[in-house]
Amino acid sequence: MSLAQLRTFVTIVDEGTVTRAAKVLRIAQPPLSRRLRELEDELGVRLFARTPSGMTLLAPGHALLPRARRILADVDDAVRAVRRRED
Amino acid sequence: MSLAQLRTFVTIVDEGTVTRAAKVLRIAQPPLSRRLRELEDELGVRLFARTPSGMTLLAPGHALLPRARRILADVDDAVRAVRRRED
DNA sequence: GGCGTCCAATACCGTCTCGATCTATCCTGT
């Protein structure tokens, strides 16, 4: 489990499709698709249902989403907090 | 900022020296030392003071520590929560 | 019914990161 994987997951949720998420993250679609697959494999869970019009969250995805957002927010907060001390 | 870097940081705090942290993380000491240095460079902050007897936290390190612990705990929690749904 | 579009998944390849090993230097304690 990496922060890149969590960012991948959250961005796909927000954008609705892997292709759009890839554009937002400035990475090609195939690597992002693979990163999601690796996250699912690692968790042993299917996070999304693949539909012709995009990706829709499944139950495990709903369980992960708020936690992923919090982790990413905490990371940003940690970076800011440490840098602030330094001034 | 990666989870590996955060684990590096927390483990060095807990173990007191880079060498002992490296043993715990099952990695050689030089790469771990470098990983810490890269974290400090990335943050633009010195997290530890290097003393002959090991590493002691500086102010930015104290700011980071509780946040790092929480992030790592949240990651573990997220993994467990998602897997639990799957049973 | 066939064509174009949009989606994700797969295959293949180049690059760059990351850890291991070896070496050097510094400091402490005796």
Add this chain to the structure above:
DNA sequence: ACAGGATAGATCGAGACGGTATTGGACGCC
């Protein structure tokens, strides 16, 4: 002065990661 332990640097090889090209499936439109 010497021995032990810690940090730091250089080099090398393996694995991860991203990019391009391509495939396959579903939908809409003419």
